Amino acid sequence: MKYSCSAFMSALLLSSCSGLSPEAREIVGVYYNNELSDDTPVLELNDDGTSVMRAIKPDVLTIEVPGTWNVVNDSLVIDNDVTRMVTVGDTSVLGDVATKYSRLITRHDELSLTLAKDGIEYLYHRKVTPDKD
Numbered sequence: 001m002k003y004s005c006s007a008f009m010s011a012l013l014l015s016s017c018s019g020l021s022p023e024a025r026e027i028v029g030v031y032y033n034n035e036l037s038d039d040t041p042v043l044e045l046n047d048d049g050t051s052v053m054r055a056i057k058p059d060v061l062t063i064e065v066p067g068t069w070n071v072v073n074d075s076l077v078i079d080n081d082v083t084r085m086v087t088v089g090d091t092s093v094l095g096d097v098a099t100k101y102s103r104l105i106t107r108h109d110e111l112s113l114t115l116a117k118d119g120i121e122y123l124y125h126r127k128v129t130p131d132k133d
Contacts (some may be wrong), residue, residue, distance in 0.1 A: 020049055026069040027108050043071055043113075043124060051078050053101065061089035065097060074077035077102045084101060 020028075032041040036056040044052040048107075051069040056062050064087075067080040078101040085097060103115035105121070113124045 017119075019070065020047070021071050023074075024069070025103075027071070027076070027105070027113055029113075029126040031126055033122075033124055041127070045076075053078060053080060055097075057089070057093065061087065061091065061093055063087050063094065063097065071105065075102050075104050076113075096118055 012036065025047070028045050028047045030041045031039075031045070032038060033042045033056075034059060040054060040055065040056060041052075046132065049068050051067045051071065053065050054062060063080060064083060065080045067078050067084045069076065069078040071077070080097065080099050080101060082097050082099055084116065084127050087094060103117050105113070106116045106121055107114040111126055111128065113126065115122050115124070
């Protein structure tokens with residue numbers, strides 16, 4: 001019994017290592033801005049707390065920045081690792097890339113995530129893939 005209890009506690013500790021809040025676990029997924037691309041996601045919010053943000057200027061430039069994320073006080077907060085940024089296209093139009101991204105979560109469900117900044121809402125669609133059993 002002693003070993004099964006410590007095995008259970010170890011499993012419980014390992015399952016919570018990502019450090020995501022309960023609110024964050026609700027929005028894990030891959031999100032698209034259909035006005036920019038149906039094929040390339042703009043947000044990847046992974047269940048291990050890692051993320052990928054993309055800024056897309058169609059047919060000009062795509063910027064991809066890995067980072068970590070969580071939900072803090074009703075806001076999506078992403079810490080971008082700009083040292084690992086990847087660009088494809090014309091970098092002459094590249095501006096500053098923020099190391100921290102924070103947006104208020106105004107709505108979310110299984111199909112979408114709505115974020116707001118300065119009173120403007122941005123809608124992202126979650127791509128749902130069928131379960132493979």
